[in-house]
Amino acid sequence: MFTKSKRNTNMSKQSSGTDTAGKTHRPGPPSIVASDMRVLGDLETEGDVQIDGRIDGDLRTRTVTIGQSAVINGSIRGDTIKVAGTVNGEIRGSTVILTATAKVVGDIHHKSLSIDAGAFLQGLCKRITIDEASDTKSPMMVTDQSEKMGSDSLKSSSGAAVVS
Secondary structure, eight states: OHHHHHHHHHHHHHHHHHHHHHHHHSOOOOEEEOTTOEEESOEEOSSEEEEOSEEESOEEOSEEEEOTTOEEESOEEEEEEEESSEEESOEEEEEEEEOTTOEEESOEEEEEEEEOTTOEEESOEEEOOHHHHHOTTSSSOHHHHHHHHHHHHTBOTTSOBOOO
C-alpha cells in the first residue's frame, strides 16, 4: 500500500507540472469593450477581444469579434477577425468574416474571406500569402513595401516607366 501511495504521489506531481505548463499556453477570457464604452487611442493585445462599443484608433489582436453595435474608426490587424458592426478603416488578417449586419468602408487584406449576404463592403479585397498573414504586427505588409520600391525602381532616368 505504501509503495502505491508513493507512486501515485510522484505521478500526480508530474502531471501537475504538465498541467501548469499547459495553462501558460491556454488563452484567458476575452477582453470586452462594452456598448457604452468609447476608447480614444490604439488597443493592442495578444489575446481575444470582443468589441461592442466605439474605438477611435487602431486595434491589434489575435482574435477579435466586432459586435453589431460596435463602431471602429481605425485599422484592425489580427489572425481571426469577425465583423458584425461598422469598421471605417483597413482590415488585415488571416481569416476575415463579415456577417450580414457588417458595414466595412476600407480595404481588406486576407488569407481567407467570408462575406454573408447583406453585408456592406466598400473597398478592395486582396488575398495575402501565409507569410504576410503572420506579419500582422508590422505597419505594412511586405508586398506593399516591395510594390512601392518596385514602382520607384522601374522608372528610367527620363521618367518613363520601364516595362519588363
